[in-house]
Amino acid sequence: MSRITAKKMRELLPVYFIAGSNNCKENLETVVEQAIQGGITLFQFREKGNDALHGEQRYALAQRVQRICQENGVPFIVNDDIELALSLDADGVHIGQEDEAASLVRERIGNRILGVSVHSVEEAKQAIRDGADYLGIGPIFPTNSKADAKRVQGTVVIEEIRKQHIAIPIVGIGGIHVENANQVIRGGADGISVISAISEAPAVAARVRELRRAVSHAQ
Secondary structure (H helix, E strand, O other): OOOOOHHHHHHOOOEEEEEOHHHOOOOHHHHHHHHHHHOOOEEEEOOOOOOOOOHHHHHHHHHHHHHHHHHOOOOEEEEOOHHHHHHHOOOEEEEOOOOOOHHHHHHHHOOOEEEEEEOOHHHHHHHHHHOOOEEEEOOOOOOOOOOOOOOOOOOHHHHHHHHOOOOOOEEEEOOOOOOOHHHHHHOOOOEEEEOHHHHOOOOHHHHHHHHHHHHHHHO
16 A cells, blocks of 8 residues: 555545544434535544543444445544554544654554644644644634644644645644635635534534535635
8 A cells, every 4th residue: 555645635635524422412423424425525533532432342433433434435544543543454543743753653554644733834844754644733713622722823824834835735623614614725724624513513414515515615
């Protein structure tokens, strides 16, 4: 398996859904199925925080959701947990600045997709040197989905990265919804990553379609 190209990576970023069991009003499998019907382009399994599953239950849930993604051609990314990603043979992993160094993660996961959260141009450049395939930048807007979210920065960091002609695929995260998604794309991102805008939607598939339209219209 060869490394994903930047072009293919950009094609996977328009509506990137991140969720765990504790983010959803219904069971995670049902929400992911509905989100896929609506047109999500990438899924990240993030089982963290209050009421999150652990051990065998967590592994079994990840396995079930991965199967749904595989059956529908949506790549399955694991948040932070390299061992889980490798044991599942996941399509990739996403790590933050507080996790294992991206260069070491790249060595461990081979050519799987590697996403890295960054908060500055310097961190972006380091992530690229370490082998990141895409960058996650945020929080763009205020969010309640992540208890450990950093300071809200808007699209400033994305714009600074693009001004330096850094062309790596970028996805924005944090408080993004239908009404403000266009700002993220116009700021220089290739896509949006969302949790609650999809996971708590009364009609998940319809919400995803709205997000797809918002991204498409802003490109």
